[in-house]
Amino acid sequence: RKEVEQDPGPFNVPEGATVAFNCTYSNSASQSFFWYRQDCRKEPKLLMSVYSSGNEDGRFTAQLNRASQYISLLIRDSKLSDSATYLCVVANTGTASKLTFGTGTRLQVTL
């Protein structure tokens, strides 16, 4: 079983739609959780950290369920520029420790 599992997609949604990505992780000792965004042939960029209380950044909302070992990302009012691969990431200790990535979920927003 992979340490971090994501649906690879692709998710094809029209502009303005709401889309949700889910991710599960296997190591219950994981302490830090993130969503990274990766554009085609570019480096991953931190989108947001994920907390148990849930956190929101503009159109993006992330949620962590430690009991179910489940992480989610919700994107509201999708823009063409949101088209990218979204990587679910967990770390076992501090934020600078080893990052374990899922395979990524590809999102394509269309007109």
Place this chain on the structure above:
Amino acid sequence: DAGVTQSPTHLIKTRGQQVTLRCSPKSGHDTVSWYQQALGQGPQFIFQYYEEEERQRGNFPDRFSGHQFPNYSSELNVNALLLGDSALYLCASSMLQNQPQHFGDGTRLSIL
């Protein structure tokens, strides 16, 4: 404020050769991590360097080695290259235990 810089951008090698990739961390960062990203996969952790020592290592063979210099820059060395080593190699830097990791643009390595 320069971010994480990696060189070279692209590299083509043949099987059996050796390669050295370089990384300069973001200003103020002292920890460097290396990742391998195969096509269609998420990045896989290779190892992390702090205070010129390897602190953590992923599931990679000894053909993969590294070094960190006193100025915090780092090198990744891969010996006896295999076709399966073709990938994007990403360097990430951070302040240990303090900040999220920031990635460089990567080095795209192709093995013929």
